[in-house]
Amino acid sequence: MAVQAVTQQKLALTGNEAVAMAMKQINPDVVAAYPITPQTDIVQYFSTFVADGKVKTEFVTVESEHSAMSACVGSCAAGARTMTATSSQGLALMWEMLYIAAGFRLPIVMPVVNRALSAPINIHCDHSDSMGARDSGWIQLYSENAQEAYDNTIQAVRIAEHADVRLPVMVCQDGFVISHSLMNLEVLPDEAVASFVGEFAPRYPLLDAEHPVTYGALALQDSYFEARRQIADAMSRAPAVILEVGKEYGRLSGREYGFFEAHRLEDAEVAVVAIGSAAGSAKAVADSLRGQGIKAGVLKVRVFRPWPWREIGDALGSARVVGVMDRADGLSNLGGPLFGDIRSALYDRTRRPLVVDYIYGLGGRDVSLEDIEGVFRDLLRIKDEGRVTEPVTYLGVRE
Amino acid sequence: MNKEPGPDRILGWKEMPTGAVITQAGNATRYQTGDWRSLRPEWSQEKCIQCLLCWVFCPDGAIIVKDGKIAEFDFEHCKGCGICAQECPPKVKAIKMVPEEEVTEVK
Amino acid sequence: MPSLKELSRQPELLTGGHRLCAGCGAPIVVRQALKALDVPLVAANATGCLEVATAIYPYTAWRCSWIHSAFENAAATISGVEAAYRSLKRQGKVPGEFRFVAFGGDGGTFDIGFQSLSGAAERGHRFVYVCYDNEAYMNTGIQRSSATPLGAETTTTPAGEVIPGKRGHRKDLTAIMAAHDIPYVAQVSPSHWNDLVTKMKKAFDAEGPAFINAIAPCPRGWRHDGSLTIEVTRVAVETCYWPLYEVDHGKWRLTYKPRQKKPVEEWLKMQGRFRHLFRPENRHLIDEIQAHVDRKWEELLRRCGEI
Numbered sequence: 077m078a079v080q081a082v083t084q085q086k087l088a089l090t091g092n093e094a095v096a097m098a099m100k101q102i103n104p105d106v107v108a109a110y111p112i113t114p115q116t117d118i119v120q121y122f123s124t125f126v127a128d129g130k131v132k133t134e135f136v137t138v139e140s141e142h143s144a145m146s147a148c149v150g151s152c153a154a155g156a157r158t159m160t161a162t163s164s165q166g167l168a169l170m171w172e173m174l175y176i177a178a179g180f181r182l183p184i185v186m187p188v189v190n191r192a193l194s195a196p197i198n199i200h201c202d203h204s205d206s207m208g209a210r211d212s213g214w215i216q217l218y219s220e221n222a223q224e225a226y227d228n229t230i231q232a233v234r235i236a237e238h239a240d241v242r243l244p245v246m247v248c249q250d251g252f253v254i255s256h257s258l259m260n261l262e263v264l265p266d267e268a269v270a271s272f273v274g275e276f277a278p279r280y281p282l283l284d285a286e287h288p289v290t291y292g293a294l295a296l297q298d299s300y301f302e303a304r305r306q307i308a309d310a311m312s313r314a315p316a317v318i319l320e321v322g323k324e325y326g327r328l329s330g331r332e333y334g335f336f337e338a339h340r341l342e343d344a345e346v347a348v349v350a351i352g353s354a355a356g357s358a359k360a361v362a363d364s365l366r367g368q369g370i371k372a373g374v375l376k377v378r379v380f381r382p383w384p385w386r387e388i389g390d391a392l393g394s395a396r397v398v399g400v401m402d403r404a405d406g407l408s409n410l411g412g413p414l415f416g417d418i419r420s421a422l423y424d425r426t427r428r429p430l431v432v433d434y435i436y437g438l439g440g441r442d443v444s445l446e447d448i449e450g451v452f453r454d455l456l457r458i459k460d461e462g463r464v465t466e467p468v469t470y471l472g473v474r475e
Numbered sequence: 476m477n478k479e480p481g482p483d484r485i486l487g488w489k490e491m492p493t494g495a496v497i498t499q500a501g502n503a504t505r506y507q508t509g510d511w512r513s514l515r516p517e518w519s520q521e522k523c524i525q526c527l528l529c530w531v532f533c534p535d536g537a538i539i540v541k542d543g544k545i546a547e548f549d550f551e552h553c554k555g556c557g558i559c560a561q562e563c564p565p566k567v568k569a570i571k572m573v574p575e576e577e578v579t580e581v582k
Numbered sequence: 583m584p585s586l587k588e589l590s591r592q593p594e595l596l597t598g599g600h601r602l603c604a605g606c607g608a609p610i611v612v613r614q615a616l617k618a619l620d621v622p623l624v625a626a627n628a629t630g631c632l633e634v635a636t637a638i639y640p641y642t643a644w645r646c647s648w649i650h651s652a653f654e655n656a657a658a659t660i661s662g663v664e665a666a667y668r669s670l671k672r673q674g675k676v677p678g679e680f681r682f683v684a685f686g687g688d689g690g691t692f693d694i695g696f697q698s699l700s701g702a703a704e705r706g707h708r709f710v711y712v713c714y715d716n717e718a719y720m721n722t723g724i725q726r727s728s729a730t731p732l733g734a735e736t737t738t739t740p741a742g743e744v745i746p747g748k749r750g751h752r753k754d755l756t757a758i759m760a761a762h763d764i765p766y767v768a769q770v771s772p773s774h775w776n777d778l779v780t781k782m783k784k785a786f787d788a789e790g791p792a793f794i795n796a797i798a799p800c801p802r803g804w805r806h807d808g809s810l811t812i813e814v815t816r817v818a819v820e821t822c823y824w825p826l827y828e829v830d831h832g833k834w835r836l837t838y839k840p841r842q843k844k845p846v847e848e849w850l851k852m853q854g855r856f857r858h859l860f861r862p863e864n865r866h867l868i869d870e871i872q873a874h875v876d877r878k879w880e881e882l883l884r885r886c887g888e889i
């Protein structure tokens with residue numbers, strides 16, 4: 077399909093406004109959602125679109141996030157394009173249903189505004205909520221800023237609904253840091269989004285009187301494994317679809333998307349891997365270090381599930397030391413979730429970098445440019461020493 | 476008996492409908508529960524007054540009604556619970572539960 | 583009032599070949615309930631006996647579209663289906679009418695699924711929730727729920743040396759649902775099939791949510807012979823343990839009044855789960871149950887304007 081570039085509108089929007097705008101343009105059949113800080117704005121903005129008749133959406137104002145995802149499962153299985161949005165405890169309350177949405181192969185799209193998990197209760201950003209859901213069978217796209225959150229939300233619909241995939245997608249953005257900060261961004265015309273996402277073609281809709289279907293049968297030792305194997309297969313087909321959609325979106329908007337952004341990595345000796353808003357700071361630090369003759373680079377992860385391990389291995393393989401920035405602690409005695417996956421992506425390479433982990437920013441703790449420069453300096457030291465003594469460092473926490 | 480289609484073999488993951496969805500509505504008729512039965516309802520057409528009470532109370536839909544009258548019992552699915560015999564009006568008692576091993580007439 | 587002859591012409595939406603126990607009350611309730619309908623239906627099911635025994639991959643006993651997702655969310659799930667229907671119908675993408683029903687056991691309805699039921703009822707989705715109430719968690723092996731009556735023995739309320747079965751009376755969920763002020767609420771028994779089907783018709787015709795509580799014996803958990811399933815429900819009605827009534831747009835109405843109210847003992851003695859109550863030291867519990875039944879019955883008569 078030949079996609080023509082379109083003229084876009086420049087608007088100053090917060091991350092939440094940008095996502096709500098994307099949802100309005102996607103114009104889903106059903107949204108079932110529950111308010112939670114810092115996602116609340118999305119639900120509020122969307123409610124005004126519903127109240128003003130700007131969308132055709134049936135908005136289900138559920139009494140909990142568990143019911144939000146349950147209603148989304150019912151709605152999507154019924155044959156409706158379905159969205160919701162959540163954060164933190166809300167995502168945790170949905171847990172059971174996340175697996176069921178993926179297990180039923182329902183292409184639900186859900187913006188997640190990342191926020192720390194209790195206890196202690198905290199409303200600010202870290203990635204422990206969505207990172208904990210990494211094995212649920214949901215595709216996860218992470219955004220560095222409001223523009224990416226907007227772009228990812230629109231692409232997520234196409235990725236989720238692709239015949240090869242049929243999996244739900246989370247579109248993550250950092251709570252407050254992105255969700256509540258104004259940014260000048262480019263917004264596509266409504267018609268361009270409508271034709272980009274196209275019509276939803278449900279598979280096995282409940283609302284087909286001629287072909288009644290059964291969802292959610294008990295699958296025992298003889299068939300549960302096959303059903304789960306199928307989900308793994310869909311996840312392994314997703315990368316190609318994500319790239320295809322990212323390219324097409326690039327032709328439409330001028331903003332092409334891949335699995336990750338490789339910033340000055342070609343000849344980098346020390347590289348930092350980051351997800352979300354911190355990647356922007358990391359890139360700025362790398363640029364200034366380059367000015368000092370230090371070969372620094374950054375890999376910003378966009379697609380965390382499916383894990384593009386081969387490409388990430390290729391991008392980081394020639395670095396000497398890699399520092400992974402985890403905004404979630406796995407409490408595993410070996411750092412955060414990104415660390416484990418990065419190391420694993422590099423393991424089979426004949427020449428592999430040393431890899432260390434930095435847990436940072438939990439509960440919205442600020443990460444400064446100095447902190448990130450400190451990480452690069454640390455990586456340079458490890459490069460010189462040629463070995464890792466301490467694989468996991470907690471960054472910016474008081475002793 | 477009208478049999479719905481159902482898979483004759485267990486499918487591999489490449490052929491299973493996605494999401495483990497079952498697309499053949501009502502194919503459980505292919506699953507036999509008749510062998511759970513230790514008692515068999517024996518129905519006397521002569522005694523029966525066609526009130527259909529047994530039909531409305533059967534948990535397994537195992538009493539087949541055609542044109543408003545009992546046509547037969549579905550022994551592939553009847554589990555022999557005895558509700559039909561119990562609920563057949565006391566003055567009629569057209570159903571008797573008999574041990575399977577004593578059943579002579581093959582239905 | 584439909585005749586059985588007429589009902590027998592309705593399609594059988596729950597087929598044989600399901601694997602509920604012989605004599606189980608749940609499929610009787612479902613079969614009767616779905617005879618009240620002649621438009622396409624989507625059913626949701628909470629996790630439980632009915633769910634687990636009617637859809638075992640690759641078999642389904644459902645001839646209508648059916649979805650089970652989890653235990654506590656049958657009402658939320660069907661509310662999503664119903665919202666999808668309204669949206670797609672408005673856009674002209676679904677031809678024809680649909681109706682929506684959710685089935686849950688008492689565990690999935692009174693306990694873990696209560697929040698989602700209350701939420702869906704308050705939101706006003708047009709669906710019928712049918713609780714097949716067998717008064718305990720039967721699927722996991724007979725554990726007490728908040729629907730278990732005083733004194734009943736379950737595996738988590740065994741009749742012990744010190745504690746004689748379940749403490750406390752059951753939750754009156756039918757009244758709680760009536761307090762939601764939804765268009766239609768009713769209590770039914772499969773013994774009174776005609777009353778059940780009539781109420782289901784009203785429930786399906788209601789312009790908003792409807793709640794039906796159906797007594798549905800579990801011969802294993804209640805410990806009575808499987809052939810007595812219907813008789814047990816009949817006696818429950820005759821003793822006024824399980825009154826048949828409806829709350830139609832806020833108007834309470836008794837739909838069946840026993841000619842002579844039998845002592846609740848007659849119902850209790852049919853079931854092994856109450857056997858220990860007949861020991862001399864536990865007789866006071868039978869009195870307590872009787873007093874409770876009497877008080878609830880009087881309350882109901884008053885609400886229904888019968889006294």
Ligand code: SF4
Nearest residue numbers: 533553554556557559
């Ligand atoms: S014995 Fe039970 S299952 Fe068999 S026909 Fe009679 S009522 Fe139905």
Ligand code: SF4
Nearest residue numbers: 523524526527529563
């Ligand atoms: S209950 Fe008895 S009399 Fe009535 S239809 Fe059944 S067999 Fe005949």
